[in-house]
Amino acid sequence: MVNVLVIGSGGREHALSWKLSQSSKVDKVFSAPGNGGTENNIPIDIDDLNALAEFAKKNNCFTVVGPEAPLAAGIVDKFNQLNLKIFGPSQKAAQLESSKIWAKNFMKRNGIQTAKFEIFDDAKKAEEYVRSLDYNVVVKADGLASGKGVIVCNDADDAIAAINTILVKKTFGNAGNRILVEERIDGIEASYIALCDGMTAIPMASSQDHKRIFDDDKGPNTGGMGAYSPTPVIDNVLAEKIQNKIINKTIQSMKNEGIVFKGFLYAGVMIRDNEPYVLEYNVRMGDPECQPITMRMDFDLYDYLVASINGTLSTMPKITWKNQSSVCIVLASEGYPESYPKDEVITGFDLVPKNTMVFHAGTKKQDGKIFSSGGRVLGVTALGDTLKSAISNAYIAAEKISWSHKYYRKDIGKKGLSYL
Ligand SMILES: Nc1ncnc2c1ncn2[C@@H]1O[C@H](COP(=O)(O)OP(=O)(O)O)[C@@H](O)[C@H]1O
Numbered sequence: 001m002v003n004v005l006v007i008g009s010g011g012r013e014h015a016l017s018w019k020l021s022q023s024s025k026v027d028k029v030f031s032a033p034g035n036g037g038t039e040n041n042i043p044i045d046i047d048d049l050n051a052l053a054e055f056a057k058k059n060n061c062f063t064v065v066g067p068e069a070p071l072a073a074g075i076v077d078k079f080n081q082l083n084l085k086i087f088g089p090s091q092k093a094a095q096l097e098s099s100k101i102w103a104k105n106f107m108k109r110n111g112i113q114t115a116k117f118e119i120f121d122d123a124k125k126a127e128e129y130v131r132s133l134d135y136n137v138v139v140k141a142d143g144l145a146s147g148k149g150v151i152v153c154n155d156a157d158d159a160i161a162a163i164n165t166i167l168v169k170k171t172f173g174n175a176g177n178r179i180l181v182e183e184r185i186d187g188i189e190a191s192y193i194a195l196c197d198g199m200t201a202i203p204m205a206s207s208q209d210h211k212r213i214f215d216d217d218k219g220p221n222t223g224g225m226g227a228y229s230p231t232p233v234i235d236n237v238l239a240e241k242i243q244n245k246i247i248n249k250t251i252q253s254m255k256n257e258g259i260v261f262k263g264f265l266y267a268g269v270m271i272r273d274n275e276p277y278v279l280e281y282n283v284r285m286g287d288p289e290c291q292p293i294t295m296r297m298d299f300d301l302y303d304y305l306v307a308s309i310n311g312t313l314s315t316m317p318k319i320t321w322k323n324q325s326s327v328c329i330v331l332a333s334e335g336y337p338e339s340y341p342k343d344e345v346i347t348g349f350d351l352v353p354k355n356t357m358v359f360h361a362g363t364k365k366q367d368g369k370i371f372s373s374g375g376r377v378l379g380v381t382a383l384g385d386t387l388k389s390a391i392s393n394a395y396i397a398a399e400k401i402s403w404s405h406k407y408y409r410k411d412i413g414k415k416g417l418s419y420l
């Protein structure tokens with residue numbers, strides 16, 4: 001038996017630790033630092049790589065990294081040097097996410113379909129460029145900005161304001177030393193996630209996130225307000241296209257460039273005229289997509305994460321998914337993604353039906369009670385025989401939970417229904 005150490009503190013990490021703890025090969029699952037819903041929390045910060053390695057070594061842990069920051073900081077390389085088992089991409093492979101400019105250049109030189117773009121470090125030149133275009137753009141900070149460094153623009157004035165925010169005001173610090181100005185693609189957005197071992201990429205179930213804070217995709221972008229799986233937006237034909245033209249091509253091109261990609265490879269895609277364009281790569285599971293996806297897993301996730309590290313995914317049995325839909329509704333604190341109140345007591349967990357999971361994110365446990373501690377607080381995740389019933393099951397459960405400034409979207413999954 002092995003212990004598992006899950007690094008991170010969001011809903012994604014709670015879902016991963018929940019699933020991994022079901023493996024017959026896994027003894028104890030630790031979380032660093034974890035949240036009010038995870039067990040065996042270890043008070044080590046996600047960027048204290050030395051302390052994490054020491055803990056993993058002492059406790060015979062197989063380590064699973066949830067968020068991007070430790071991957072970008074090279075946690076996998078460090079653990080490998082110490083002969084510690086860890087699931088995820090190396091620092092070099094993580095560049096697909098840690099530098100949007102690196103990723104765009106990579107796609108360009110390898111012929112992977114993505115929006116047209118230019119790179120700037122000078123605001124004046126970026127402004128001139130934007131004024132010369134006859135289409136709308138999206139302005140992106142190069143580096144990691146916790147999902148806030150991308151500004152979708154409706155006209156040139158928007159774009160110029162965005163350029164100033166990132167390059168002049170430095171709102172995202174050094175992550176905004178350089179920017180991408182790319183063509184805005186208007187289409188349907190979906191997430192495609194595959195588990196990779198450097199050669200083989202096994203697709204996870206399809207899913208769709210809901211990025212904006214308000215219903216009908218209004219308001220600013222957030223980390224994600226809810227997700228469901230599978231999504232009819234990605235039919236079999238499109239799935240095959242994404243798998244071949246994007247995922248396999250990415251893994252193969254990385255290999256050609258001497259980089260072995262192990263871990264979850266997430267392609268955020270925009271679909272226009274039935275063609276997928278990569279908006280970005282993530283080198284880990286999405287949050288909240290991870291929550292509905294893990295709930296549908298009908299296989300031992302631990303076995304497959306081990307196979308990813310060992311480069312043996314092609315020898316593993318075909319994975320199977322519960323033939324049901326799953327919906328995750330994010331319960332947030334009112335005011336998110338800007339400022340919001342914290343430390344509010346949350347009640348109603350005991351009223352949630354048994355087969356519905358309430359994954360914790362921004363919560364903490366104190367004296368046996370759960371308090372809010374972040375913008376995205378909980379991810380209520382339910383299964384159903386159809387998307388419609390999964391939506392209804394998730395909302396029934398979401399309504400049972402209360403705190404003073406609870407806020408959630410009322411239309412999670414609706415986009416999918418319109419396809420059926
Ligand atoms: N080229 C594009 N065209 C249209 N929308 C885009 C484009 N690039 C990004 N977006 C929108 O902005 C969101 C955030 O951009 P993304 O590149 O995924 O960055 P991050 O997740 O790091 O914030 C996307 O989910 C998508 O809705």
Ligand SMILES: [Mg+2]
Nearest residue numbers: 147268279280
């Ligand atoms: Mg994104």
